[in-house]
Amino acid sequence: MTSHTSLLTLTDVTAGxxxxxxxxGVNLTVEKGQIVCVIGPNGSGKxxxxxxxxxxxxxxxxxxxFNGEEISGMTSxxxxxxxxxxxxxxxxxxxxxxxxENMMMGAFILxxxxxxxxxxxxxxxxxxIVKERSGAxxxxxxxxxxxxxEVARSLMLDPSLILLDEPSIGLDPKxxxxxxxxxxxxxxxxxxxxxxxxxxRSGLAVSSMGAVLEAGKVALTGKGSELLDDPEVARLYLGAxxx
Amino acid sequence: xxxxxxxxxxxxxxxxxxxxxxxxxxxxxGSVTALIGPNGSGKxxxxxxITGYLKADSGTIEFDGxxxxxxxxxxxxxxxxxxxxxxxxxxxxxxxxxxxxxxxSFDWKQLLGLRVTAADRARAMITLEEFRLDKLHDLRxxxxxxxxxxxxxxxxxxxxxxxxxxxxxxxxxxxxVMIETMEKHIRARNKAGVTFLVVEHDMQLVMxxxxxxxxxxxxxxIAEGVPEAVQxxxxxxxxxxxx
Numbered sequence: 001m002t003s004h005t006s007l008l009t010l011t012d013v014t015a016g017x018x019x020x021x022x023x024x025g026v027n028l029t030v031e032k033g034q035i036v037c038v039i040g041p042n043g044s045g046k047x048x049x050x051x052x053x054x055x056x057x058x059x060x061x062x063x064x065x066f067n068g069e070e071i072s073g074m075t076s077x078x079x080x081x082x083x084x085x086x087x088x089x090x091x092x093x094x095x096x097x098x099x100x101e102n103m104m105m106g107a108f109i110l111x112x113x114x115x116x117x118x119x120x121x122x123x124x125x126x127x128x129i130v131k132e133r134s135g136a137x138x139x140x141x142x143x144x145x146x147x148x149x150e151v152a153r154s155l156m157l158d159p160s161l162i163l164l165d166e167p168s169i170g171l172d173p174k175x176x177x178x179x180x181x182x183x184x185x186x187x188x189x190x191x192x193x194x195x196x197x198x199x200x201r202s203g204l205a206v207s208s209m210g211a212v213l214e215a216g217k218v219a220l221t222g223k224g225s226e227l228l229d230d231p232e233v234a235r236l237y238l239g240a241x242x243x
Numbered sequence: 244x245x246x247x248x249x250x251x252x253x254x255x256x257x258x259x260x261x262x263x264x265x266x267x268x269x270x271x272x273g274s275v276t277a278l279i280g281p282n283g284s285g286k287x288x289x290x291x292x293i294t295g296y297l298k299a300d301s302g303t304i305e306f307d308g309x310x311x312x313x314x315x316x317x318x319x320x321x322x323x324x325x326x327x328x329x330x331x332x333x334x335x336x337x338x339x340x341x342x343x344x345x346x347x348s349f350d351w352k353q354l355l356g357l358r359v360t361a362a363d364r365a366r367a368m369i370t371l372e373e374f375r376l377d378k379l380h381d382l383r384x385x386x387x388x389x390x391x392x393x394x395x396x397x398x399x400x401x402x403x404x405x406x407x408x409x410x411x412x413x414x415x416x417x418x419x420v421m422i423e424t425m426e427k428h429i430r431a432r433n434k435a436g437v438t439f440l441v442v443e444h445d446m447q448l449v450m451x452x453x454x455x456x457x458x459x460x461x462x463x464x465i466a467e468g469v470p471e472a473v474q475x476x477x478x479x480x481x482x483x484x485x486x
Contacts, residue, residue, distance in 0.1 A: 017386060041375065041418050042390030089389050089416065091330070140257055143329050143412075144282030144444075166389075169415045170329060172281045172444050174485035198390065198418055239419030 005068040007032040007192050008053065008161060012062035015052050022048045024216035025062070030161075030209075035183060035193045037203040037224060039237055040213035046196040047089055049213065050163040053194070054086035055079045066161070080109060083160035087150050087167065089196075095139025099130060099149055102138050106153035119156050126182045127152035143170040151179065155186075162186065164195040168202065180206050200238050204228050212237060246305070247272040247407055247438050248293065253302030255288055255462075262288040263299070264462030270407070275429060275439040277453035277470075279446075281483050285462040286442045287329065290409055294326050295319050307406060323406035327413060331392040335385025339376055339395060342384050343367040346399035370398045373424055390416045394425075401428055408432075410441045414448060426452055446484070450474065458483065 008030040015023040022045045030036050038046050051057035053064060055076035064072040071079055076086075093102050103123065107116045124130045129145055130152045138146060151167055167183070168176045176199070183193055184206050197203030204210045207224035212233065220233070227233050234240060248270040255263040263285045270276045278286050291297040293304060295314035304311050306324060334342050344363045359367075371377040374394040379387065384395060393416055400408055410429075414422045426448060429439055443449050449456060449470065456473040458466040460482045466473055473479055 042394060042416075042421060043375075043379075043388045047388060136260075140260065142283035142287065166416055170282070170412055170444070172279075172483055173446055174483060175282055176444070177485055198416055200419055237418065237420065239423050 006030065006065075007034075007067060008194070009065040010049070010053070010062065011065075013049075013052055013059050013064060014061040015048055015057055015059045017057075021060070022216055023052065023059075026213075026216070026218055028211055028218055028221075030192060030194055032160075032192055033187060033190060034209055035187050035195070035207045035224075036209045036211065037200075037207035038194070038196045038211050038213055039198075039200040039203065039227075040219075041237070042198075044213045045216045046213050047165050050086060050088075050165055050194065050196060053079075053161075054084055054163055056086065056088075077109075080157060083157070084163065085154045085157055085159040085161070086163040087154045087165060089165040089169065091143070091146055092150055093138040093141075093146050093153075095137065097138055098135050099138055099141070100134045102149060103130060103153050103156060106156035109157070116156070119158060123152040123155040126155070126185060127178075144172055144175055147171060148175060148179065151182070159191065161192045161194065164193060166196055166198060168197065168199045176202065201228065245272055245308075246270065247307060248440065249303075249305040250289070250293065251303045251305075253289070253292060253304065254300045255285075255292060255297060256300055261462055263292065266302070266459070266463050268457050268464050268467065270438060270440050271455075272438055273433070273436065274455070275433050275441065275453050277449045277456040278440060278442050278459060279444070279449060279456060279473075279483065280459035280465075284459040284482075286459055287411055288462075289459070290326065290411055290442065294324065294409060320403075320405075323404075324409070325400050325403050325405040325407075326409035327393075327396045327400055327411055329411045329415065331389075331396040333384045333387075333392055333395055333399070335383065337384055338381050339371065339384050339387070340364065340367055340380040342395055343370065343399055343402050347402035367402065370401060373428075374398050374421060390418065390421075393417050394421060397425055397428075401432065405437060407438045407440065410439065410443070412442055412444065414443060414445050422448060446474075 006029045010026050010028040013023050013026040014021055040046055052059050059072050110116055127148050129148050167179050180202055204224040204227055210224045210227040211218050212220040246269040251267050253263050253266045280286055292299045295316045344359050344367055371380055397413055454469055455467055456470050458479050466476050466479050
């Protein structure tokens with residue numbers, strides 16, 4: 001029997017802020033090259049799951065394996081080196097720096113300028129706004145524009161696992177299409193993507209797998225298309241009117 | 244129907260960028276008017292000017308038949324104009340319940356003493372229950388998730404007694420099922436006479452709920468009409484919806 005190592009395996013993960021637990025035993029497996037979309041009600045722990053993987057939040061129990069290696073004790077910085085990047089939900093650009101400077105900050109652990117420029121060019125291909133607004137202060141961009149730069153910035157470290165917390169939030173319909181298309185392109189490029197989305201239908205539509213988080217536990221997993229077609233999932237999580 | 248809000252030739256520049264460029268539109272009393280447009284088209288800037296958070300370089304704003312010479316958020320709120328923000332603004336150190344009660348009161352003694360009357364409490368709890376926040380009523384509001392904060396801010400606006408409510412991307416980061424709850428509340432308040440101006444990228448919601456729809460691009464109005472007409476307007480397709 002050949003042993004198979006998944007890219008990411010969360011087993012019985014518990015975590016929280018202060019005394020209470022937000023995650024109450026999360027089990028989730030992500031294979032290399034997959035796009036996995038986590039959906040669920042507000043406050044069910046979706047963002048917290050991403051934080052335990054990137055190291056922004058420590059876990060209280062369970063394990064987080066990345067390429068078979070336990071990473072839950074590692075610092076966020078160490079996890080960056082392993083190729084895990086996290087685009088959080090709240091705005092994270094430096095508003096007083098230009099778009100280009102923000103992109104450079106995304107590459108702060110790199111020293112080779114040739115590599116930095118190459119990656120900048122690649123990110124620009126997917127997100128033209130990086131070039132169009134290169135010299136503008138990030139704080140002067142609209143909310144939706146900032147979101148695109150944040151996702152573009154995450155590519156500067158050539159990550160193998162990208163954690164995206166609501167990449168489509170605040171985006172106009174045109175930009176939203178662009179973001180979901182770019183997520184597919186990133187996966188084709190060999191990257192693995194774990195995303196949290198309240199635009200659940202769009203998120204599941206581009207995903208190979210979906211997971212429903214409810215009250216700190218994974219209540220259900222399935223192929224993205226299966227979850228989309230499940231009337232119970234629609235009633236509880238996708239909304240009946242949003243088609 | 245007469246205009247409750249009238250914006251005329253409003254201009255706002257930030258450095259070299261003209262965010263709002265000679266913008267004029269009206270919001271009819273009793274309507275649910277949508278303000279849509281691409282990221283960076285000036286929607287939030289227009290909101291900030293209308294609600295007194297920014298000062299326009301030129302142009303006039305009329306609310307409830309009166310020109311507002313020196314608008315401030317507080318004086319406008321007292322005059323019956325309230326709003327929500329893209330990044331929900333709540334009182335993080337107050338509890339969820341206190342956040343709601345504070346919005347329903349102009350009585351500063353009550354605010355400072357944080358005396359929650361039984362009637363206020365009962366009314367607030369009904370609203371919280373609908374947004375699945377009732378079990379969290381004693382929690383520090385700053386500990387809520389992003390989406391829960393949006394729901395709390397929305398619920399808070401419902402507690403006040405405004406004539407006009409401006410909603411800035413109310414559904415961003417909100418679970419689709421809760422979006423339907425929001426929609427229900429907007430309809431109910433509208434029926435009771437409250438006028439709404441809504442910035443929103445969820446086009447299905449806009450098409451179901453809003454009439455008329457005003458479209459901004461590059462800081463000025465490019466289209467206005469019933470949802471169906473706007474949706475098929477070639478200029479709007481090009482600028483906003485994408486093909």
